[in-house]
Amino acid sequence: MGFFEVTKSLFTGLEYTCLIFALTLLLALPLGLVIAFGSMSKFKPLSFLVKVFVWIIRGVPLMLQVIIIYYVPGFLLGTPVFTRFSAVIVAFVINYACYFSEIYRGGIESIPRGQYEAGQVLGMTKSQVFFKVVLMQVVKRIIPPMSNEIITLVKDTALARVIMIVELIQAAQNYAAYGLMWPLFYSGAFYLAFCGILTILFGRIEKKFDYYHN
Amino acid sequence: MALLEIKNLSKSFGDAHILKDINLDVNEGDVIAIIGSSGNGKTTLLRCLNFLEIPEEGKITVDGTVLFDASASVDEKGRKVPVKSIPRENRLKLGMVFQNFNLFPQYTALENVTLAMKLLEKDGLKTFEGGVEESAKAILTRVGLADKMNHYPCQLSGGQQQRVAIARALALNPDILCFDEPTSALDPELTGEVLAVIRKLASEHMTMLIVTHEMNFARDASTRVIFMDEGRIIEEGPPEQVLGNPVHERTKEFLKNALNK
Ligand SMILES: Nc1ncnc2c1ncn2[C@@H]1O[C@H](COP(=O)(O)OP(=O)(O)OP(=O)(O)O)[C@@H](O)[C@H]1O
Ligand SMILES: [Mg+2]
Numbered sequence: 001m002g003f004f005e006v007t008k009s010l011f012t013g014l015e016y017t018c019l020i021f022a023l024t025l026l027l028a029l030p031l032g033l034v035i036a037f038g039s040m041s042k043f044k045p046l047s048f049l050v051k052v053f054v055w056i057i058r059g060v061p062l063m064l065q066v067i068i069i070y071y072v073p074g075f076l077l078g079t080p081v082f083t084r085f086s087a088v089i090v091a092f093v094i095n096y097a098c099y100f101s102e103i104y105r106g107g108i109e110s111i112p113r114g115q116y117e118a119g120q121v122l123g124m125t126k127s128q129v130f131f132k133v134v135l136m137q138v139v140k141r142i143i144p145p146m147s148n149e150i151i152t153l154v155k156d157t158a159l160a161r162v163i164m165i166v167e168l169i170q171a172a173q174n175y176a177a178y179g180l181m182w183p184l185f186y187s188g189a190f191y192l193a194f195c196g197i198l199t200i201l202f203g204r205i206e207k208k209f210d211y212y213h214n
Numbered sequence: 215m216a217l218l219e220i221k222n223l224s225k226s227f228g229d230a231h232i233l234k235d236i237n238l239d240v241n242e243g244d245v246i247a248i249i250g251s252s253g254n255g256k257t258t259l260l261r262c263l264n265f266l267e268i269p270e271e272g273k274i275t276v277d278g279t280v281l282f283d284a285s286a287s288v289d290e291k292g293r294k295v296p297v298k299s300i301p302r303e304n305r306l307k308l309g310m311v312f313q314n315f316n317l318f319p320q321y322t323a324l325e326n327v328t329l330a331m332k333l334l335e336k337d338g339l340k341t342f343e344g345g346v347e348e349s350a351k352a353i354l355t356r357v358g359l360a361d362k363m364n365h366y367p368c369q370l371s372g373g374q375q376q377r378v379a380i381a382r383a384l385a386l387n388p389d390i391l392c393f394d395e396p397t398s399a400l401d402p403e404l405t406g407e408v409l410a411v412i413r414k415l416a417s418e419h420m421t422m423l424i425v426t427h428e429m430n431f432a433r434d435a436s437t438r439v440i441f442m443d444e445g446r447i448i449e450e451g452p453p454e455q456v457l458g459n460p461v462h463e464r465t466k467e468f469l470k471n472a473l474n475k
Contacts, residue, residue: 118316121264122330122386123306123339132329136320212366214319 006175006183013171014190016085020157020167024092025150031093032100039105057098063159066091070163088160092153099149107142108134140209147202151195215278217242217421218263218308218390223272225255225262232258233269234445240390243419247432247453250442251468256425259442260392263423264310265300276307276389303339309388313395315379317367323378324350324363327385340386353381357411373404377411384415391415393424409435429472433457441465 038050057065070087074080082090111134119129161170172187216239223236232255240246248256261267263274265282274282281304287297317326327350334340342349354363357377367375376396383391393412397405405428413435415422426432432439432453439456441449441464449462460466 112316114312114314114316115318117266118312118318119330120266121305121308121310122382123302123334124330125302128333132333133318140320212319213368 006180006186009174010168010171010183010187010190013166013168013187016160016165016167017154017157017190017194019085020088020092020160021154023089024096024153027089027093028096028100031097033104035097035101036104036108039101040108054098054101057095058102062091062095062156063162065095066159066162084160084163084165087163088165092156096149096153100146103142103145103149104138106145107138110141111137137214143202143206143209147198147206150202151198154194154198155191216240217244217277219273219275220263221273221275223259223262223269223274225258225267225269232445233262236272236445236447238440238447238450240421240423242421244438245416245420245422245436246424247436247439248423248425248442249427249429249432249439249468249472251471254442255445256442257394260310260394260423260425263308263390263392265305266310268297268300270296279304279307281307306334306339306386307389309383309386309391311376311379311383311391311393311396314399315367315372315375317375317378317382319367322364322366323354323359323370323374323381326367326378327354327382330382331385334386342385350381350385353385354378356384356414357381358407371404372400373407376400376408380408380411380415384420390421390423393422393426395425395427397426397428427472429457429469441468443468 035050035054039047039054041047041050066088069091070082070084073082115133115137116129119133124132157167158169160167166174168187168190169184172183175183218238218240220236220238220240223233224231225233236259248259250256258267262269269282269284271284272282273280273284280286282297282300284297285294287295289295318329321329324347328346331340331342331346331350335342335346344352351360351363354360357380359374359377359381362370362374362378365374367378370378376399380391380396396412397408400408409428409431412422412424412431416435424432424436434453436453438450439453440447441456441460441462443462443464449456449460449465456465457469460469
């Protein structure tokens with residue numbers, strides 16, 4: 001079991017890690033915005049329901065959500081509903097969409113009312129004000145909390161192993177059974193590199209918005 | 215016929231009756247200074263005229279076009295219902311300059327001016343002779359910002375920001391321009407440049423409603439002064455009269471405090 005072989009199997013684990021990461025981002029970013037609008041809705045029953053939902057999802061461990069989504073629907077219907085992988089994706093997307101929604105909401109609510117009013121007296125429609133005036137300011141404000149959350153997501157992907165998905169850590173841990181410890185540290189280096197790249201990327205994006213401040 | 219006619223305008227927030235039966239005619243070229251102590255509804259009046267608040271009662275007419283008429287708002291059974299929304303084009307007759315500018319921070323001075331112009335042109339609500347960019351540049355030059363067009367608001371002084379805000383409002387060619395304490399957020403040494411721009415507009419016969427605490431400015435730049443107290447206009451007339459020889463006790467009291475400051 002040499003370096004080459006370990007690297008190869010860690011890369012197989014990394015594939016799952018990357019897939020979970022990418023799919024979760026791709027789906028949870030827009031879904032989070034929908035949830036944010038729901039929780040800010042003027043229709044009180046809707047905003048109440050959405051807030052309760054977000055509270056539950058954020059208050060219960062993601063690990064438990066993964067387990068429940070994988071086992072419970074199949075148990076109730078007597079036939080498997082989700083594959084391991086799709087159960088992980090569903091749980092991660094819902095969970096992260098709720099976290100993102102709170103970041104969006106915080107960002108949107110932090111924009112001063114005067115910005116909307118200025119747009120309105122200039123004859124802009126509500127959606128023009130949102131897309132042309134507010135959105136870019138929201139994006140600037142949410143980049144730091146978003147980058148935090150997204151870096152957490154990289155490490156959370158490891159939770160997929162509770163339903164036997166061989167992601168990066170599981171791949172490394174398999175060698176520990178043979179008394180081989182260094183793959184564990186090796187897998188840690190993968191995470192470090194992953195998060196390092198993201199940190200640089202978010203730093204760049206933040207810089208792009210540096211040309212103005214409020 | 216007056217350019218702007220305000221009839222029986224009333225506005226409440228919950229139980230608080232803030233504007234009570236406001237009636238006012240504004241002629242073309244009038245520069246009206248609105249004075250009064252804090253909390254008496256001056257801002258609310260301007261906000262109602264710009265439909266940032268929707269009045270419960272009253273009628274607002276500009277140049278013969280009815281922009282708002284609470285009594286005409288009835289449901290299919292003829293019962294009175296509150297006005298919910300205001301047609302977009304009705305917002306364009308009046309412009310508004312805010313106390314704290316409300317510029318869009320992510321856009322340059324020029325982009326702040328052109329943003330709404332472009333959207334209105336695209337939606338077929340307005341056209342700008344000579345093109346959007348050119349007329350925006352001309353207006354920024356008029357307010358003395360020819361060399362600051364590509365600056366972001368955070369790179370401008372308060373006085374310059376407020377002049378961008380004036381240019382932005384002016385660019386849409388409103389019939390009437392409203393100012394809510396345009397210099398109150400400025401350091402004293404910067405108020406002069408903003409007041410100078412407003413004076414210049416007055417000399418060009420721009421019709422304006424200006425809420426202000428600058429009594430000297432009200433005296434020498436306005437054609438008429440309005441004193442508001444507890445949601446009513448209780449005194450109005452030429453500046454010499456209202457500021458120099460007020461009739462009403464409340465006006466006298468207010469001026470005594472305002473001039474002693
Ligand atoms: N959105 C609102 N909801 C509830 N009350 C409001 C609202 N806006 C204004 N008011 C109240 O209406 C009253 C008049 O406010 P307004 O801002 O019009 O006064 P003003 O004459 O402009 O005062 P100032 O000189 O301090 O600017 C105040 O008592 C204020 O608290
Ligand atoms: Mg006010």
